[in-house]
Amino acid sequence: DGGITQSPKYLFRKEGQNVTLSCEQNLNHDAMYWYRQDPGQGLRLIYYSQIVNDFQKGDIAEGYSVSREKKESFPLTVTSAQKNPTAFYLCASSLSLADTQYFGPGTRLTVL
């Protein structure tokens, strides 16, 4: 049963704490992405990775970090440097860049 999973679905953290969001896919996709979605706004790209051990900044990378040590996994860390971390975070993967993307269910992060 192939797909892309994110965990947890809801996450609460205190201000000033780093938090890591999980994204795993078993679709054998090379490309993976992290997006942020805020109410009334379109998806905004945080980071993307074209291949293992390589990743590039998107439009709003400040305050975030990623790693791509395995093809299946692309975790996102929201650091304390991110000024407004409360948002809905979506992970996606595709066979190659600009191909059809498959999205995970998302993680709703609330920083208290």
Added chain:
Amino acid sequence: KNEVEQSPQNLTAQEGEFITINCSYSVGISALHWLQQHPGGGIVSLFMLSSGKKKHGRLIATINIQEKHSSLHITASHPRDSAVYICAVPQNTGNQFYFGTGTSLTVIP
């Protein structure tokens, strides 16, 4: 400046109505994507098209490359079609997408 513009922003329809959502873009593209975001937040890809028309069930997507315009049609709309529909086009580098802000559709029984 938004490279992708969608209209309308919000749409309410009675069950059974024919629905049209529009997407205009300002960049040259190889293909355009239509996505559906369910109320719970999950997103699924509906279509990727580079010319003409594609149909899947009650959904039809058309694109006019010369006019830089695409439409998503839903025939015989149903309350389960209620969702946000998002248009996306790849940037010229091919590495990222431009996303529209979405059209929120509510179908009333």
